[in-house]
Amino acid sequence: MTRTIPRPPASMEDVALDRLSGSLGFLLRLAQVQVFEAFFEDLGQYGLRPGEFSVLYVIHLNPGIRQGLLAQRLRIKRAHMTKMIRNFEERGLIARRTPDDDRRAIELRLTPEGEGFVSAHAEAFFSHDARRPTPLDPKEQAQLFALLQKYVGLTPETTP
Amino acid sequence: MTRTIPRPPASMEDVALDRLSGSLGFLLRLAQVQVFEAFFEDLGQYGLRPGEFSVLYVIHLNPGIRQGLLAQRLRIKRAHMTKMIRNFEERGLIARRTPDDDRRAIELRLTPEGEGFVSAHAEAFFSHDARRPTPLDPKEQAQLFALLQKYVGLTPETTP
């Protein structure tokens, strides 16, 4: 034997990950960080945040949706949703209304300003992925989408 | 026309997402939350955290690795890594040492206790994915791994 003491890795490529690179959670985290960085590099200048836009967009699509249901669907905790919604309200982007038949609930709608925000940024937001060069070719990218959608239970409903 | 005012969605399945379900960032986030929850449901009882274990495991694989390189590889910010490392040190899991040839750097190694921690939890950690039933069949799961690895630039090196 020539050398029993391993030299510490000197560059990122030398760092051994072994079984970690087979951990789904680890891979998802790396991927998300990567996407996140690309997103800000591309759209951060407009003050656009992915979570923020998603919430407004879903309210746009589902006017009158209740806060809790929105949180459930986007997997945001209710406590956190309260803060986001308050912030949107302060910025004049959404309107809250308590329906008469259930005075616990709060129905959400976009104000005209909110609709303006969404329509102003929707195209940039949704075309971001496509604009971004990735190591995957189009076919692989489509596969990745399909697999993730299936994994999270969002397999697009065949219209009944 | 019968009704122009859409009824607000009443259950999660009714919530329209439209183009959002084609957003890579959104899908990755949903998937990560899902994996995270499954992980804690399964291993939270042992006080095991995914990020924490990953750091210790990579130090185990790369004894003497410097803090910054570790942060770079795991995409953790240096400032945050400082806190994690200090915490590990306080718990007696790692030892820090400044090499003579570069007195800025800090080399990290697991203590015997640290090695004990890693070997005690490695099997549970890495077999977690496999134990967990997912909506994907084994073939799809393998595809998902391969695509994610390629996406994040971790395509397993063919030994040269």
Add this chain to the structure above:
DNA sequence: AATATTCTGTTTCCCAGTAGACAAATTTGC
């Protein structure tokens, strides 16, 4: 009808993680 249970959103308190400035050590350019 009175009580208990559940549902909905909120509040308070906490922790993980980040940004940015910083000090010390090192490398580079002259």
Add this chain to the structure above:
DNA sequence: GCAAATTTGTCTACTGGGAAACAGAATATT
């Protein structure tokens, strides 16, 4: 050899997000 630029880790201050306890309203139980 020395000043300037870069690297490495740390500090302070801040933000996003979560857990748990809470209050008011609705529903179930009796």
